[in-house]
Amino acid sequence: MISVHDITKVYGSQTVLNIPHLEIPKGQSFGLVGNNGAGKTTFFSLLLDLIQPTTGKILNNEVQVDISEAWKPFTSAFIDETFLIGYLTPEEYFYFIGELRGQNKADVDALIGGFENFFHGEILGQKKYLRDLSKGNQKKVGIVASFIGNPEVVILDEPFANLDPTTQIRLKQIIRDLASDKDVTVLVSSHDLMHVTEVCERIVVLNKGEVVRDIQTSPQTLRELESFFAG
Amino acid sequence: MFKHFFNLQWKSFFRAASFKTNLAYKILMIFMALYFILVFLSLGVGSYFIIEKQGLGDPLRVVNRFMIYYLVFDLYIRYMFQKMPILNIKPLLYMPFKKNEVVTYSLGKTVFSFFNWMHAFFFVPFSIVLITQGYHPLAVLTWHIAVMVLFFCNNFLNIMMNNLDKVFYPVVVLLAIFGFLQYKGWFDITTYTAPVFDSFFDLPYGGVYALIPCLLLVLLVVTSFRYFRKHMYLDGGLATKHEEAKTEDFTWLNRFGNLGTFLKNDIKLIKRNKRSRTSVIMGVLFIFYGLLFFTGSIETYEGPVWGIFAGIFVSGGFLFSFGQFVPSWDSSYYPLMMSQNIQYREYISSKWYLIVFATIITTLVSSFYLYFGWQAYMAIVVGAIYNIGVNSYLVLWGGAYIKTPIDLTSNKKAFGDKQAFNVKTMLLTIPKLVLPLIVFAAGYYLISPLAGYLAVALSGILGYVFKEQVFRLIEKIYKKEKYKTLLAYKQTS
Numbered sequence: 235m236i237s238v239h240d241i242t243k244v245y246g247s248q249t250v251l252n253i254p255h256l257e258i259p260k261g262q263s264f265g266l267v268g269n270n271g272a273g274k275t276t277f278f279s280l281l282l283d284l285i286q287p288t289t290g291k292i293l294n295n296e297v298q299v300d301i302s303e304a305w306k307p308f309t310s311a312f313i314d315e316t317f318l319i320g321y322l323t324p325e326e327y328f329y330f331i332g333e334l335r336g337q338n339k340a341d342v343d344a345l346i347g348g349f350e351n352f353f354h355g356e357i358l359g360q361k362k363y364l365r366d367l368s369k370g371n372q373k374k375v376g377i378v379a380s381f382i383g384n385p386e387v388v389i390l391d392e393p394f395a396n397l398d399p400t401t402q403i404r405l406k407q408i409i410r411d412l413a414s415d416k417d418v419t420v421l422v423s424s425h426d427l428m429h430v431t432e433v434c435e436r437i438v439v440l441n442k443g444e445v446v447r448d449i450q451t452s453p454q455t456l457r458e459l460e461s462f463f464a465g
Numbered sequence: 466m467f468k469h470f471f472n473l474q475w476k477s478f479f480r481a482a483s484f485k486t487n488l489a490y491k492i493l494m495i496f497m498a499l500y501f502i503l504v505f506l507s508l509g510v511g512s513y514f515i516i517e518k519q520g521l522g523d524p525l526r527v528v529n530r531f532m533i534y535y536l537v538f539d540l541y542i543r544y545m546f547q548k549m550p551i552l553n554i555k556p557l558l559y560m561p562f563k564k565n566e567v568v569t570y571s572l573g574k575t576v577f578s579f580f581n582w583m584h585a586f587f588f589v590p591f592s593i594v595l596i597t598q599g600y601h602p603l604a605v606l607t608w609h610i611a612v613m614v615l616f617f618c619n620n621f622l623n624i625m626m627n628n629l630d631k632v633f634y635p636v637v638v639l640l641a642i643f644g645f646l647q648y649k650g651w652f653d654i655t656t657y658t659a660p661v662f663d664s665f666f667d668l669p670y671g672g673v674y675a676l677i678p679c680l681l682l683v684l685l686v687v688t689s690f691r692y693f694r695k696h697m698y699l700d701g702g703l704a705t706k707h708e709e710a711k712t713e714d715f716t717w718l719n720r721f722g723n724l725g726t727f728l729k730n731d732i733k734l735i736k737r738n739k740r741s742r743t744s745v746i747m748g749v750l751f752i753f754y755g756l757l758f759f760t761g762s763i764e765t766y767e768g769p770v771w772g773i774f775a776g777i778f779v780s781g782g783f784l785f786s787f788g789q790f791v792p793s794w795d796s797s798y799y800p801l802m803m804s805q806n807i808q809y810r811e812y813i814s815s816k817w818y819l820i821v822f823a824t825i826i827t828t829l830v831s832s833f834y835l836y837f838g839w840q841a842y843m844a845i846v847v848g849a850i851y852n853i854g855v856n857s858y859l860v861l862w863g864g865a866y867i868k869t870p871i872d873l874t875s876n877k878k879a880f881g882d883k884q885a886f887n888v889k890t891m892l893l894t895i896p897k898l899v900l901p902l903i904v905f906a907a908g909y910y911l912i913s914p915l916a917g918y919l920a921v922a923l924s925g926i927l928g929y930v931f932k933e934q935v936f937r938l939i940e941k942i943y944k945k946e947k948y949k950t951l952l953a954y955k956q957t958s
Contacts, residue, residue: 321737
């Protein structure tokens with residue numbers, strides 16, 4: 235689904251990302267872990283054509299992302315709060331995204347109806363704009379919005395951060411369900427090794443911009459990752 | 466203790482994002498400040514003699530008559546632009562400072578604001594002139610002190626009524642009505658207010674009356690001190706106010722398809738954010754800008770060419786105040802827009818339609834200019850055609866180069882943002898304003914007055930004909946600037 239060829243990103247004299255080759259097959263649930271500054275967000279930003287690669291190219295379903303925009307209809311993401319429109323209510327935001335993705339109100343209502351448990355009664359009908367919600371609740375909105383319109387590629391940067399324990403557990407289930415659909419490729423990054431090993435079939439470790447581990451998740455994976463990061 | 470406060474203040478000033486703008490902007494700001502100081506100074510020195518020469522009566526009494534308007538206008542300016550001290554004391558709350566010290570510092574800081582001492586540039590020279598002209602020095606002194614104290618009262622009033630839109634706007638509207646009534650000679654509020662200011666001067670009790678504003682100031686200082694001291698909690702006075710949100714559908718816009726989606730969003734953007742609301746209100750005020758030209762109140766504006774200039778501004782208020790900052794309005798969620806299933810074309814068109822609708826509505830509203838003759842309204846109509854046909858593209862084009870993120874929730878930089886001084890946008894003002902004037906002048910003086918109006922309208926229609934090509938060009942520029950824009954929007958000031 236996604237193939238990376240000789241991608242580098244250089245700021246000044248510092249190479250922040252250098253991935254010679256990476257293939258993410260369709261339907262895989264792909265986890266990205268690494269310390270601060272390892273290049274996780276840079277990689278996702280390149281995938282979404284929010285920054286330009288210094289060299290190389292990324293193909294998303296055969297579409298080169300920095301040349302054509304044809305990847306947009308089947309790709310969705312939640313990276314940070316810049317993906318939210320602060321002056322909209324959660325409902326309005328969902329409908330807005332829905333309209334952009336060719337979903338009518340009923341479609342969107344049906345989809346978000348399935349997440350009532352996840353929202354925990356704190357999102358819908360609250361008479362609040364997104365900018366006035368807490369960080370955790372904003373995140374819930376952003377994550378659910380990225381599921382609207384049956385995307386084939388879902389990119390979530392640090393989805394577990396800022397969420398309360400109950401919501402984290404529910405989110406893990408949601409991502410697992412999503413990943414079980416063999417048409418959906420899920421890309422997740424996290425600082426929490428336990429969470430990624432639980433939801434991802436494959437885990438790639440980035441360190442200072444380079445891929446240093448590429449693991450098919452197994453019962454030993456968590457220990458392997460912990461010993462790597464314990465350094 | 467105050468050493469720390471001072472140190473923090475110093476750093477916050479010199480390290481502010483706005484301070485690190487380009488040199489040209491800084492120089493321009495210095496010139497602006499100097500200009501205002503000069504204007505105030507020369508008014509301070511000169512107004513005595515001007516009033517005397519015009520035979521309006523005793524200059525001091527004349528100034529006193531208009532003092533009420535001056536004070537309210539000052540309050541208005543402060544309300545709009547003076548920054549509140551409370552915002553940056555949050556990190557100090559748990560520090561080992563006494564709360565009283567923090568409050569003293571925050572309130573004391575406002576005393577040194579430019580909004581206070583700029584009036585001294587008028588009143589000090591004015592008072593000196595009064596004394597040299599034989600007014601009683603002691604009386605002038607008590608008057609001077611009383612009036613300056615009133616401006617400081619404004620300072621504290623403003624602090625206390627921060628965010629009280631409901632109280633504030635009616636007061637301003639009321640005063641505007643009084644001003645209008647006075648202009649028409651129907652009712653003169655100053656006959657009631659002027660004696661108050663006169664009393665500060667009139668011997669032998671001027672000194673006694675001057676104590677009243679001083680007492681008022683003390684009262685205001687104490688009240689605002691107490692108020693802040695009491696409300697210095699995160700869920701009290703320091704809490705940011707949340708409006709109650711209402712979900713709105715605007716289903717009538719659905720017929721426009723994808724365009725409607727964006728239009729809905731833009732309407733909400735304007736309705737729900739302070740900064741965009743201010744811009745639109747400014748745009749509405751532009752409608753009245755033409756009065757300066759068509760009533761003949763300013764001599765230099767009387768040439769017919771200036772009529773077109775006015776016409777462009779009257780019909781293009783929204784275009785200039787809102788359109789100018791596309792796409793910066795969407796800066797806080799630009800990454801979303803760039804990764805969503807959005808064609809640039811639709812995005813730009815929706816903004817274009819918004820500008821066009823607003824221009825048409827403004828033109829209809831300003832039909833009251835017919836009162837000043839058909840030429841006046843004609844100038845506005847052809848100005849509107851030119852705005853729709855040419856200027857609407859130019860603002861969208863210029864927007865691609867404006868890369869300053871907009872903080873929608875704050876009014877701070879509603880005027881004089883540094884982007885206005887971007888060289889490329891500067892160059893674009895030439896076709897926006899100068900070209901229609903030249904086209905008009907050519908038609909007007911070479912052929913006939915009517916030909917002038919027709920020429921401007923025709924160039925607008927010509928621009929409209931090339932809509933497709935121009936949109937393709939603008940789209941290309943937006944795409945080219947995309948990464949730079951994304952990067953710039955990340956650096957929120």
